[in-house]
Amino acid sequence: MDRGGIGQHRKMLRAVPGSSGGSGGRVTEFKQTPLNALHRDFGARMVEFAGYEMPVQFSGVMDEHLHVRSEAGLFDVSHMGQVRLAGAAWEEVALALETLVPQDVLGLQDGRQRYAFFTNEQGGIEDDLMISRHGDELVVVVNAACKEADLARLQTLAVSISLESDQALLALQGPASVNVLGPDFDDMRFMDVRNAEIAGCSVWLSRSGYTGEDGFEISVAAEDAQTLARHLLDHPQVKPIGLGARDSLRLEAGLCLYGTDMDAGLNPVEANLAWAIQKVRRRGGDREGGFPGASIVLAALKDGVHRKRAGLRPEGRAPMRREVPLFADEKGGAQIGFVTSGGFGPSVGAPVAMGIVADSLNDVGTRLWGEVRGRRLPVEIVQLPFVPARFKR
């Protein structure tokens, strides 16, 4: 391939909106979150994402990104699906979900949250999700683009399933987050979940997020979402943040984006997510297997895989974006991997990327070559994350 896979992702500058060019103005044919009007009030540039009209940026991706790392930012993630699972008892609900995910659900304590993923019969990942225990019930938060498929998957279970479409979801992220919410929340640890009242709004929140920073994700009734968001944005340390900075923040934090860094054709070990499969579901565990594709995933855990997700640091200044092919040598040879997501890391101050790399070459410090616009440029395999996680453990 003479131009590298990135060709299809490049745009001519003529794609910049002009009156005879792109849409330039408002997009109205998409679903909206309860905070749509607020985004416009704050000067957002809106784009379509997973069928929703979402803010891609406010003051600018670089500025927003750095603000989250230094103070706090508010994200609207109401496009994500919140689904509640209920049954006669906790065991029933937990064991039902365990038939779809390779995680230890039963062992989740009340008021705790855990990262999980749905697998398919080939051991691939169908979506990733956060699961939290609320008494005897579970709430799962799934990606917007997978919402319908995930709902259908969950509806095969013999428990009660309800899509909480009247709930909004906000994420407050950054080192000042707890200062913004107040001392009442200081005792929450990473992945703790509780009910609370903030600015007169009833919410449930978790100490978690998708930026590598300390922070909270807050579920609130759609009708209260504006009140809560405006209350948080009134704080001088909080700025509204768009999807652009959300992507650069999660990339620097080494966090996967579903559909990009992992998908139905990649198993959890290849996606470097083996850490998220607890012992009790592995070979020899009390509840070994019992999820779609278990034999493949368990074999991969035991025997290893031929390719795996890795952190990549281009040595030059040129970003290596999604689909850039990777090679062992500067000239010739077969392709040995590809970039799954990449761009400029504002906190790193240089390009950063993640990709799938053949296991034989997948060691930290190995130098590979990424083909960008027909030229092979050096890139080094590095430890993830690019920016140390600052969770409240």
Place this chain on the structure above:
Amino acid sequence: MKYTEEHEWLRAEGDEVVVGITAHAAEQLGDVVFVELPESGANVTKDDEIVVIESVKAASDILAPIDGEITAVNEAIVETPNMVNDDPEGDAWFFRMTVADASQMEDFMDEAAYKAFIG
């Protein structure tokens, strides 16, 4: 100053033109983090992809607005890409080129027409 539908500006200087991107384009692209320029001395044809500009968000191409030879490139924006956001129509010019066919200059917009174009 003349403007293209690809959001470039062209400023005549003697027999040559200096080319850059408009403030509108720079604003739309967002924070520029990488610029790759053509070689000085390269002969280019209108619509050749001769510049790559990457913002935090995406990569974009800039096309040669006319036929001609690249006579100079602005290395300063390679060293400091965010100059493109700070001063797109001044210090952050991209390249200078000869005009092989003056009739190609006639298609471009003046400032008023470009302002109307971007709405």
